Amino acid sequence: MTMTRLPGTPRLLRALNDRAALELLLEQGPLTRARLGELTGLSKVTASQLVERLEERGLVTRVGEQAGGRGPNAQLYAVRPGSAHVVGVDFGAERVVAACADITGAVVGRSEQPTGDTDDPVGVVHNAVVAAVSSAGAPLSTVRRVVLGAPGLVDPTSGDITFAFNLPRWHAGLLGALRDDLRTRVVFENDVNLVAMAEARSGAAQGIADFVLVWVDAGIGLAIVFGGRLHHGSTGAAGEIGWLPVPGVPIPHAAAPRTKPAFQQLVGGDAVRVLAQEYGYRDDTAAGGVSAAIADGAAGAPMLDELARRLALGVTSTCVVLDPPLVVLAGAVGRAGGAALAERVQREVAAIALVRPRVVPTGLTEEPILRGALHTALEAVRDEVFGSTTS
Numbered sequence: 453m454t455m456t457r458l459p460g461t462p463r464l465l466r467a468l469n470d471r472a473a474l475e476l477l478l479e480q481g482p483l484t485r486a487r488l489g490e491l492t493g494l495s496k497v498t499a500s501q502l503v504e505r506l507e508e509r510g511l512v513t514r515v516g517e518q519a520g521g522r523g524p525n526a527q528l529y530a531v532r533p534g535s536a537h538v539v540g541v542d543f544g545a546e547r548v549v550a551a552c553a554d555i556t557g558a559v560v561g562r563s564e565q566p567t568g569d570t571d572d573p574v575g576v577v578h579n580a581v582v583a584a585v586s587s588a589g590a591p592l593s594t595v596r597r598v599v600l601g602a603p604g605l606v607d608p609t610s611g612d613i614t615f616a617f618n619l620p621r622w623h624a625g626l627l628g629a630l631r632d633d634l635r636t637r638v639v640f641e642n643d644v645n646l647v648a649m650a651e652a653r654s655g656a657a658q659g660i661a662d663f664v665l666v667w668v669d670a671g672i673g674l675a676i677v678f679g680g681r682l683h684h685g686s687t688g689a690a691g692e693i694g695w696l697p698v699p700g701v702p703i704p705h706a707a708a709p710r711t712k713p714a715f716q717q718l719v720g721g722d723a724v725r726v727l728a729q730e731y732g733y734r735d736d737t738a739a740g741g742v743s744a745a746i747a748d749g750a751a752g753a754p755m756l757d758e759l760a761r762r763l764a765l766g767v768t769s770t771c772v773v774l775d776p777p778l779v780v781l782a783g784a785v786g787r788a789g790g791a792a793l794a795e796r797v798q799r800e801v802a803a804i805a806l807v808r809p810r811v812v813p814t815g816l817t818e819e820p821i822l823r824g825a826l827h828t829a830l831e832a833v834r835d836e837v838f839g840s841t842t843s
Contacts, residue, residue: 466505467839469494473502474511474531474838478556482515482528503529511535511837531556536837537590539581540825541600542643543567545618548576549819550584552595553826555837561588573622574629581634595636596833599825601643603671605692608684613640617671639829644691645682646824647782647816648675653827655815656780664776666693666767669783670721670738674770694720698765719762724785727762731755739784746792756789760796764804767797771807782814789813 472492477483483491489499506512506529513532517525533554542549545567552561563583567576577600585592604616607624616622630638648665651657657665661680667673674691676683683690694716697703701717717723721738728734728741731754735741742759745752767779779801780786781794790813798811816823 466502469498469502470506471838473499473506474834477512477529477531482530484518484526484528486526488529533558533560534590534594536596536833537585537588537594538826538829538833539584539595539598540822540829541577541580541598542819542821542825543573543577543600543602543619545603548580549822550577550580551822551826552584552588552590553830554588554590555830555834557826557830559826561585561590563587571621573619573626574633577630578633592634592636595634596836597637597639597829598630598634599639599641599646599829600630601641601646601821601825603643603673605688606640606642606684608686608688611640614688639832641825641828642673642675642688642691643821643824644673644782645675645684646828647814647820648677648682648780648824649827650816650820650824651780651782651814652677652680654823655820656812657778658815660778662776663778663780664770664774665780665782666763666770666786667783668719668724668763668781668785668789672716672720672766673783674766676774676776678774693766693770696766696769698769715766719759719766721785723762724759727759728755731758737784739788742785742788742793746788746790756793756796759789760793760800763793763797764800767809767811768801768805768807771801771809772805775807776809779809779811780814781811782816782820787814787817 469492473488476491485499485503486496489496511532512529514527515530516528518528519525533556536555537552539550539552548565548567550563551559553559561584563580565580581598585595602616603618605614607614612624612627613622614624627638627640644667647667651665657663662678665675672694674693676691695713696715698715698718701714703714704711724738725741728745733741733744735744745755794811794813802808
């Protein structure tokens with residue numbers, strides 16, 4: 453009888469064990485070789501060989517000792533933070549914020565500067581990234597990926613910007629220019645999609661594989677997540693819910709990037725601010741008007757009811773097609789409305805359609821786009837760095 457040998461099997465098992473050990477070190481902090489062996493189910497000898505292998509590759513380092521027991525103290529090991537870095541960038545019409553995180557996810561550097569009416573987006577991004585990495589005390593050569601969130605369309609094939617709202621000088625070809633300039637992997641992603649990734653990792657959608665996120669701010673946007681993965685569509689326009697034709701507002705028939713589309717006219721920042729003023733809540737921002745209505749208790753209910761009815765048109769249209777179990781309301785207006793607005797939208801959707809999604813407010817309070825960019829970058833870089841243990 454001839455035995456069939458599976459080529460590379462021991463190598464594959466080593467890679468799987470290495471990856472499992474690195475994930476445990478990230479999740480549970482410093483561990484001894486013995487504890488790693490217990491958690492991975494490996495023998496003491498195999499666990500020791502694993503740790504030595506990861507030390508040689510510069511992925512783990514000794515960080516102390518664990519006292520107790522007979523014999524010498526056991527060495528504690530942790531993932532070496534400086535083995536790789538990532539940078540997340542939130543690029544808006546008024547400011548650009550960049551944050552640098554090490555491979556453990558700790559944010560170790562930050563830069564913030566006004567965007568201005570610049571003719572040089574490459575220079576602005578370059579300065580923000582370099583300043584964030586410099587403040588982290590890290591060499592630029594350790595940055596394995598830069599993820600930029602921008603309001604607009606990203607071509608799913610080329611990865612390039614095809615149109616950026618409020619950023620008229622962002623254009624096709626910018627991705628290549630940034631990669632050449634920074635000499636590292638640069639990735640564009642729609643800002644609302646990045647918020648959805650942050651909600652899935654540490655916000656209101658933790659543990660939920662299928663959900664949609666509705667961004668209600670100056671603009672209106674949608675992110676679609678199925679099976680834990682973003683759906684971009686064939687042209688990157690999936691989620692441009694502002695273009696949804698809805699009753700009660702003019703529907704433009706000459707669609708162009710600068711056209712104000714129907715649903716945007718109904719629930720965009722300008723529309724919400726006017727609605728709040730009609731109910732006596734005069735604030736310079738849409739979120740401020742919503743917050744004032746919330747603070748007004750029962751007297752603010754009519755304004756919130758009307759806003760919920762408007763939002764429900766877009767949420768219902770999305771949900772009767774996708775039927776997700778969860779809808780997250782995010783953005784400045786979604787955050788300001790909180791549970792009071794989310795509950796109203798949930799009731800309205802259930803009243804006008806057969807779908808019954810749970811509608812909840814965002815679970816994130818600070819810089820969700822930036823957090824999403826860092827999460828996305830870290831996930832990719834950990835796959836690259838930890839997966840390289842097969843060599």
